[in-house]
Amino acid sequence: MSWVFERFTRSVVSMSALCIFLAVVASSLGAFAASAQEASADLAKGKALFGLCTQCHGTNGGGMQAALAPAIAGLPAWYIEAQLVKFKSGQRGLHAQDTGGLRMYPMSRWLQNEQEQKDVAAYVASLPAVAPAPTLAQAGDAAKGQGYYAVCSACHAPDGSGNQGMGAPPLTGLNDWYLLTSIQKYKKSIRGSLPGDTLGPAMIGMVATLPDDDAVLDVIAHIQTLAK
Ligand code: HEC
Ligand code: HEC
Structure with a gap:
C-alpha cells in the first residue's frame, strides 16, 4: 500500500507547489510586463x-x-x-x-x-x-513519457510550446542532454532553490512526479517527439 500513499503525497506536493506557483506568477509577471514595455x-x-x-x-x-x-x-x-x-x-x-x-x-x-x-x-x-541532434546513449519510451507529460502540459502546453503567462518556456528545440541535466538539477534542488528565485521552486515540485531515472528518460523521449 505504501506506493498508494507515495503517489498521493506526491500529487499533494505538486498541487500545493502549483498553487504557490500561480500566486507568485500573478504578482511577478505583472511587474515584468510593465518593465517589458519600457524600451524597445x-x-x-x-x-x-x-x-x-x-x-x-x-x-x-x-x-x-x-x-x-x-x-x-x-x-x-x-x-x-x-x-x-x-x-x-x-x-x-x-x-x-x-x-x-x-x-x-x-x-x-x-x-x-x-x-x-x-x-x-x-x-x-x-x-x-x-533542431538539436539526439545524443543520449539510452533512449526513453516516448509512449510512457506521454503519460508523465500530462502534468507538464499544464504549463509547458501539450505541444511543448510553453506559456508566457505561466513563465514556462518552450521545451521543444532543447538539446536532449540539456533536458536531462536540467531535470536532474531540479531533482537535486541545484536549480530552483536559490534565494529570490520565484518560478524555479515550482519546477522542483513538478519533477517529483517523475519517480525514477527511467521516467525522466521517458518524458524526454516524448518531448523530443514534439515538433518545433
Ligand atoms: C506549474 C507550472 C509548470 C509545470 C506543471 C511544469 N513546469 Fe517546467 N517550468 C516551469 C517554469 C515556470 C520554468 C522556468 C523556471 C525558471 O525560471 O527557472 C520551467 C522550466 C522547465 C525546464 C527548464 C527549461 C530550460 O530551458 O532551462 C524544464 C526542462 C522543464 N521545466 C521541464 C518540465 C517537465 C518535464 C515537467 C513535467 C514533469 C514540467 N516542467 C512541469 C513551469 C512548470
Ligand atoms: C562561458 C560559456 C558561456 C558563454 C560565453 C555564454 N553562456 Fe549562456 N550558458 C552557458 C551554460 C553552460 C549554460 C547552461 C546553464 C545551466 O545548465 O543551467 C548557459 C545558459 C544560458 C541560458 C539559459 C537557457 C535556458 O534554456 O534556460 C541563456 C538564456 C543563455 N545562456 C544566454 C547567453 C547569452 C545571451 C550569452 C552572451 C551574452 C551567453 N549565454 C554566453 C554558457 C555560456
Whole structure:
C-alpha cells in the first residue's frame, strides 16, 4: 500500500507547489510586463553583444555540449531576458554544484544593463531555431513519457510550446542532454532553490512526479517527439 500513499503525497506536493506557483506568477509577471514595455530592443546592438555568447552557445546559437551550453536560438525573448536577469541577480547558476550555471553566471554579469539584456535577448530570439541532434546513449519510451507529460502540459502546453503567462518556456528545440541535466538539477534542488528565485521552486515540485531515472528518460523521449 505504501506506493498508494507515495503517489498521493506526491500529487499533494505538486498541487500545493502549483498553487504557490500561480500566486507568485500573478504578482511577478505583472511587474515584468510593465518593465517589458519600457524600451524597445536594438537588434544591431544585440547582434554585436551576441559575439561573446557564440564562444559557448555556437555561432548559430545551436548549443555546444562540450561547453555545457544549450541551444538558445529561437527561444522567446521574454524567457531569455528573464533568465539573464536571474543569472545576473544570482537566482540561477550560483549553486556550488551547478557546473554549467557557474559558467553562465559571469557571462550574465558582462551585460551592463537592462537594455543590453533586452537587445541580446531579442537578437537570440530572432535566430532560427536549430533542431538539436539526439545524443543520449539510452533512449526513453516516448509512449510512457506521454503519460508523465500530462502534468507538464499544464504549463509547458501539450505541444511543448510553453506559456508566457505561466513563465514556462518552450521545451521543444532543447538539446536532449540539456533536458536531462536540467531535470536532474531540479531533482537535486541545484536549480530552483536559490534565494529570490520565484518560478524555479515550482519546477522542483513538478519533477517529483517523475519517480525514477527511467521516467525522466521517458518524458524526454516524448518531448523530443514534439515538433518545433
Ligand atoms: C562561458 C560559456 C558561456 C558563454 C560565453 C555564454 N553562456 Fe549562456 N550558458 C552557458 C551554460 C553552460 C549554460 C547552461 C546553464 C545551466 O545548465 O543551467 C548557459 C545558459 C544560458 C541560458 C539559459 C537557457 C535556458 O534554456 O534556460 C541563456 C538564456 C543563455 N545562456 C544566454 C547567453 C547569452 C545571451 C550569452 C552572451 C551574452 C551567453 N549565454 C554566453 C554558457 C555560456
Ligand atoms: C506549474 C507550472 C509548470 C509545470 C506543471 C511544469 N513546469 Fe517546467 N517550468 C516551469 C517554469 C515556470 C520554468 C522556468 C523556471 C525558471 O525560471 O527557472 C520551467 C522550466 C522547465 C525546464 C527548464 C527549461 C530550460 O530551458 O532551462 C524544464 C526542462 C522543464 N521545466 C521541464 C518540465 C517537465 C518535464 C515537467 C513535467 C514533469 C514540467 N516542467 C512541469 C513551469 C512548470
